[in-house]
Amino acid sequence: MMDSTFRQQSRSETVGREKEQRLLRQLLFAVEQQGGSNHEVDGLMTYIVPHGIFLTGDAGIGKTRLAHVISREAKSRRWSVIWNRGNAQESNTAYQLWVNVLQTAFTQDIWQPQEMGQQHYLSPSFRNLLPDLTDLLPPNASHSTLEQVPLHIWESIRTALIFISEKTPLLIALDDIHRADIQSYDCLGYLLSHLNGFPLFIIGTYRKHEVTSSHPLSSIVVQLQRQHAIETLHLHPLTTGQIEALISSTPDMPPLTNPRLQQILADAAGNPFFAKELTWSQTSTLPRTIATFFDSLLGELSNECQQLLRNASVLGDSFELPVICLMTYERSIVADDDPLLDALDEALRHGILVESGSRNHITYHFRYPLLIKHLYKKIPIARRIRLHKRAVEALR
Numbered sequence: 596m597m598d599s600t601f602r603q604q605s606r607s608e609t610v611g612r613e614k615e616q617r618l619l620r621q622l623l624f625a626v627e628q629q630g631g632s633n634h635e636v637d638g639l640m641t642y643i644v645p646h647g648i649f650l651t652g653d654a655g656i657g658k659t660r661l662a663h664v665i666s667r668e669a670k671s672r673r674w675s676v677i678w679n680r681g682n683a684q685e686s687n688t689a690y691q692l693w694v695n696v697l698q699t700a701f702t703q704d705i706w707q708p709q710e711m712g713q714q715h716y717l718s719p720s721f722r723n724l725l726p727d728l729t730d731l732l733p734p735n736a737s738h739s740t741l742e743q744v745p746l747h748i749w750e751s752i753r754t755a756l757i758f759i760s761e762k763t764p765l766l767i768a769l770d771d772i773h774r775a776d777i778q779s780y781d782c783l784g785y786l787l788s789h790l791n792g793f794p795l796f797i798i799g800t801y802r803k804h805e806v807t808s809s810h811p812l813s814s815i816v817v818q819l820q821r822q823h824a825i826e827t828l829h830l831h832p833l834t835t836g837q838i839e840a841l842i843s844s845t846p847d848m849p850p851l852t853n854p855r856l857q858q859i860l861a862d863a864a865g866n867p868f869f870a871k872e873l874t875w876s877q878t879s880t881l882p883r884t885i886a887t888f889f890d891s892l893l894g895e896l897s898n899e900c901q902q903l904l905r906n907a908s909v910l911g912d913s914f915e916l917p918v919i920c921l922m923t924y925e926r927s928i929v930a931d932d933d934p935l936l937d938a939l940d941e942a943l944r945h946g947i948l949v950e951s952g953s954r955n956h957i958t959y960h961f962r963y964p965l966l967i968k969h970l971y972k973k974i975p976i977a978r979r980i981r982l983h984k985r986a987v988e989a990l991r
């Protein structure tokens with residue numbers, strides 16, 4: 596996920612994820628063989644071959660890695676592959692995702708726009724998206740007054756991509772699409788439900804907790820799922836055994852004592868990015884890359900929620916509502932509209948806390964063990980002492 600780990604990507608073995616790789620391969624095959632057209636069985640049943648998959652999961656869990664593995668395989672089967680990475684700075688520029696895809700296709704010589712003819716209709720608004728290439732695009736007489744409608748842009752993007760896929764099957768990998776612009780999402784939704792019969796496949800990756808129900812991508816994913824136009828694959832943490840295998844199979848890893856290895860396995864909690872960074876760091880302080888990641892995670896939370904998490908870090912891995920309430924207010928009863936409940940909800944929504952138990956007895960757990968230490972370190976010492984005192988009282 597970050598540069599230092601990315602460096603090693605191609606040199607180390609991919610651990611686990613066999614089931615996921617199998618599914619991805621199957622989908623790619625199906626699209627390659629039938630162009631993914633509707634498939635008839637006994638002239639009765641038909642099914643749609645999905646032309647896309649979304650890989651979801653936490654940061655560092657291995658989404659990009661898996662997309663790379665499949666891209667390499669597609670390349671070896673003579674697919675053209677276009678990679679695009681979501682960029683927070685570009686999330687306000689309309690259609691940036693697709694502009695980047697097409698520009699990359701042009702730069703990599705996968706797309707020769709000059710070979711397109713008049714039969715490939717490209718709307719004027721589409722041409723405006725690619726000013727550098729206007730001279731190469733086929734001339735179009737523009738008549739329609741409807742050409743500003745997004746549909747014309749989507750259809751033009753589809754035309755260009757299909758044109759590319761006519762030469763060789765085309766795989767488009769859109770990494771970290773939780774950061775794209777709304778117009779790009781709408782176009783993605785349109786494309787994925789209008790690719791049937793063409794050898795074109797899209798892999799998107801995004802962080803699950805970034806795409807909450809209010810995120811513009813969320814409704815598109817739901818709609819595509821309903822149409823069976825995509826698959827979604829959630830990447831779960833690796834097992835302890837897999838993390839151990841990952842550490843030992845990565846080249847240049849420093850030797851580890853057994854207690855240190857056990858500590859890393861516990862701290863990584865199945866996350867390959869954490870495991871690699873911890874192994875490389877060789878000190879007991881939190882590696883900068885992980886600290887930066889946590890800070891960006893916390894930066895998206897309200898002050899109340901951050902405060903709650905800092906307080907809770909004094910209690911260790913998990914805590915219960917009356918206890919955190921006592922620590923916060925020195926009383927254990929929570930009102931229905933208590934801001935503390937909002938803060939807890941917020942932490943749950945962002946996937947920082949996980950709840951378990953029943954209505955009367957809920958326990959909240961930190962999902963990243965390392966975050967507890969990171970939060971704890973941020974509490975000024977005087978306050979830390981006070982919080983410990985309150986925690987002892989609350990737990991009595």
Ligand SMILES: Nc1ncnc2c1ncn2[C@@H]1O[C@H](COP(=O)(O)OP(=O)(O)O)[C@@H](O)[C@H]1O
Nearest residue numbers: 596600609610654655656657658659660867868
């Ligand atoms: N199954 C795996 N086997 C080996 N290394 C992995 C595996 N999954 C992830 N990694 C490595 O862990 C790091 C984080 O993975 P990455 O794919 O960048 O995560 P994400 O895209 O989900 O944030 C990378 O260095 C990656 O190569």
Ligand SMILES: [Mg+2]
Nearest residue numbers: 596658659770
């Ligand atoms: Mg990634």
